[in-house]
Amino acid sequence: MLLYLARRILYTLPIAVGVSIVCFLLIHLAPGDPLSAVIPEGASPEVVAQIKTAYGFDQPLPIQYLNWIWRAVHGDFGMSIMTRRPVMSEVAPAVVNTMILAMAAVLLGFGFGILLGLIAGYTSGSLVDRAVTAISVTGVSVPHYWLGMVLIVIFAVHLGVLPAMGMGAQGSQTFALDWVSLRHLILPACAMAVIPAGIIARSVRGTVIEVLKQDYVQTLFAKGLPPQRVFVHVVKNAAPTVLAIMGLQFAQLLGGSILVETVFSWPGTGFLLNSAIFTRDLPILQGTILVLSMFFVTINLIVDLMQSVLDPRIKRA
């Protein structure tokens, strides 16, 4: 098992390197010069060259990449061009905030998704099943930023029961486990949860129907096991498939949603990316995207490992 673990982690390294190269290059492919925001109007070519050297933009791309990645692995993503603060001190709290939102959306979305999927899977073909399928298709199809605005209109503007934006009183940027913070969390978490809920419901339903058709389920009934014990078997057999989809969904939620976070002014990575794009804050963009993609890679690794624990047929050798 330990050897398997080590190997899986080793396999992940080239992926991580590849992702970081893409991260780095993507920014350079984007049109526009990042320095235009820093360089004063009408600066002489000497000054421009000086600034370029200061930021390291005069060096060839591979060198720039190596410098960047070397500092990045040491936690130094450079300085934000806009705020002149270290990128890390901007990205870290944003990541925490996005995580809070993602966790809330995961609890909501996966909880409802699994519940609805199980009900539909167990009653497949019935009216209940069709209703659940209709709900989940709707959930997948609704644009979440639009849903976010609708939620704001209903609950914040008309009913006035929940706050429309921010994550706490007076534009607080940190989350506390109190009623005020939780109230701010409800609407964005709901908006974020709808798509994963629909996707999870559909995959749980499909997998449960597939598992219930298997011969071994008949064996379990032939053994005279009570339904709750049969359910344990169904869940363990369905888990690896559903887990793969949950991993992807979770990673996507962790990536934050630029649109939802912007709609709700939730100070997470999406919100940060949004403002960084508009201000051409290259170091922030690179740092955020790199951190997020590393989350993605890590979660995929964790899902792989969990699958191999759940399903003994996945080779560990």
Place this chain on the structure above:
Amino acid sequence: MQKIAVEIPTKTTQPLIDVRDLSVRFVSRDLDIRVVNGVSFSLEAGGALCILGESGSGKSVTLRALMRLLPPTAQLGGDIVIAGINVKSLPAQDLRSIRGRLISMIFQEPMTALDPVFTIGTQIAESVVFHDRVSYSAGRQRALELLELVQIPSAKRRLDAYPHELSGGLRQRAMIAMALACRPKVLLADEPTTALDATVQIQILLLMRELQRELGMATIIVTHDLGVACEVADDMAVMYAGRFVETGSSTDVMEKPRHPYTLGLLKSTVHGGMRGAELDPIPGAPPDLADLPPGCAFAPRCPKHEPQCDGQMPAMVEVSRAHYARCVRLNEPA
């Protein structure tokens, strides 16, 4: 913990298994077929019956009907009484307490009939835990005994093996161990050797016969394989299109077959003492169960067919002691 819903009587005056006029119909919106049409038989404790027939003859459905392991579209008729319990009219929630405890089943394909993500030990132990109300560790202890009973080498290690880690023969042994977990009085086997290699088949059959004698269970084996049938059964029932067409002791049925279908089966399969003889297949195919002929169902394929066969379904006639056949031309010399 739920209470034991059904008490299993230890002694009854009736035979252990008494099936009267069993019929199974599958009814759904666009389907209504009679798969089993009036099957009757009885079996004493310790007896071994083999139901022989082609695919689609209704033999597996008959077997599953005995423990009501059929989809909800199935409608049962007739009577099934096992150990004095009327299985046919048992409420669905009480079925649980007889399945696995009074009646167990061995399935054809152990690879798909065992749960791939649980160990053999757990799958045996869970039956014991639920039926015998013991702790999980006691269940595992019983599982170990059972694996030794079915002669699985290094049983202790195999307890923690997953089904895919065992060979086909060992898997089927584990399946048998699982079926025996709660000391059932009746063991049903649905083509228990069909999915196995020929060399392993005979080992499994010998094991089953040995266990059946040792534990005194009534056993019903369903197969299309004549060799398997003679190997394990005291009694034999040949099934065609949902009906028994010939029943009797295995010696009578194998050596003095009276129904043309039994005869055809014997001539069309390779079995002992046939070296050099020509194989003679039965022409045609089994009838469509949704559209059975009014008379004898075998008539369209029968070499001895005559007009009176198409009139009505002939009755079971005792041709010699405890040997019955369903054919209008029984009185003629074979």
